């Protein structure tokens with residue numbers, strides 16, 4: 001298929017764009033490079049524009065005869081969404097509506113959307129399956145839930161086929177070692193811990209040690225970025241206007257912040273000092289996926305079930321690229 005990957009110069013988008021190209025799809029990346037990196041796109045054609053420019057989007061879709069869109073472009077930091085909600089509602093909602101209207105104008109009828117476990121808010125129990133109520137506790141989660149509703153409405157009214165993939169915590173780096181996670185500023189746990197191991201930070205701050213979890217720190221389900229990329233290809237091929245999908249993508253296994261720090265110590269052989277800090281606003285105590293539906297419907301099998309193996313791929317990337325993409 002001819003596929004437009006928005007946000008394809010970013011972390012999950014670049015891994016998916018390369019996998020699409022390797023599978024024989026014709027790929028074009030659309031990214032404003034606010035957080036993305038030109039070199040993450042590699043040899044894949046890159047259009048450097050913003051989602052809000054609907055005419056540019058429509059022209060890109062038409063010129064490249066695009067048949068499907070995989071939509072990663074968004075802001076994605078939970079804490080920042082609490083302190084600055086305006087940019088989240090504007091970019092994540094208005095940007096995506098602009099894209100959906102450009103798709104209508106260019107007659108593109110297929111989209112895979114990056115949703116999130118943050119749409120579940122604080123779940124009543126764990127693991128979380130797709131029937132759980134979606135009740136976000138932060139503006140980031142609300143912005144993604146709004147788009148899930150928009151997709152349902154656009155699908156019904158205009159016949160768009162969609163998949164809303166609710167990822168848990170993306171982690172790791174390409175097993176080929178050429179691309180990985182590089183955000184400035186970096187806020188995600190595993191890369192920040194690895195920056196401590198590299199000597200780029202003094203200590204890792206643990207945000208909250210009084211959560212109702214076994215060791216008092218937050219529990220998350222860390223899913224390898226390469227496994228996420230596989231699921232996008234499968235979902236893109238599977239959806240039809242009559243058969244849209246909402247699926248959780250995770251490993252089904254939870255790791256606490258303390259356990260991640262310990263696993264990073266084992267993988268890197270570094271001491272990794274910690275400091276205890278207050279809770280970060282907007283953080284639910286525990287988010288772990290029940291990924292059974294995605295496994296069944298997509299015939300998807302995550303390869304990385306041991307978080308140490310995921311961390312090993314990230315560590316290889318951070319060691320070989322201590323300044324990230326350096327662009």
Ligand SMILES: NC(=O)c1ccc[n+]([C@@H]2O[C@H](COP(=O)([O-])OP(=O)(O)OC[C@H]3O[C@@H](n4cnc5c(N)ncnc54)[C@H](O)[C@@H]3O)[C@@H](O)[C@H]2O)c1
Nearest residue numbers: 007010011012031032034035036050051073074076114170
């Ligand atoms: N990282 C995670 O753990 C996680 C978990 C659940 C969902 N998600 C979602 O997955 C998607 C990708 O996440 P990521 O971690 O790769 O983020 P990222 O920041 O690395 O990538 C997002 C990319 O989108 C681009 N972008 C943002 N707004 C844009 C706009 N208006 N126009 C054009 N380009 C724009 C950025 O420059 C960046 O390259 C996001 O939608 C995020 O909400 C991520």
Ligand SMILES: O=c1ccn([C@@H]2O[C@H](COP(=O)(O)OP(=O)(O)O[C@H]3O[C@H](CO)[C@H](O)[C@H](O)[C@H]3O)[C@@H](O)[C@H]2O)c(=O)[nH]1
Nearest residue numbers: 076078116117118187188189192205206207218257280283
């Ligand atoms: O320096 C740090 C960084 C993070 N954490 C903790 O580590 C856990 C994971 O935090 P991340 O920032 O790595 O990831 P989030 O769970 O906040 O966010 C991720 O999952 C979300 C869903 O909850 C969103 O989808 C988002 O895009 C994605 O980055 C959280 O409990 C956080 O408080 C720390 O203790 N110290």
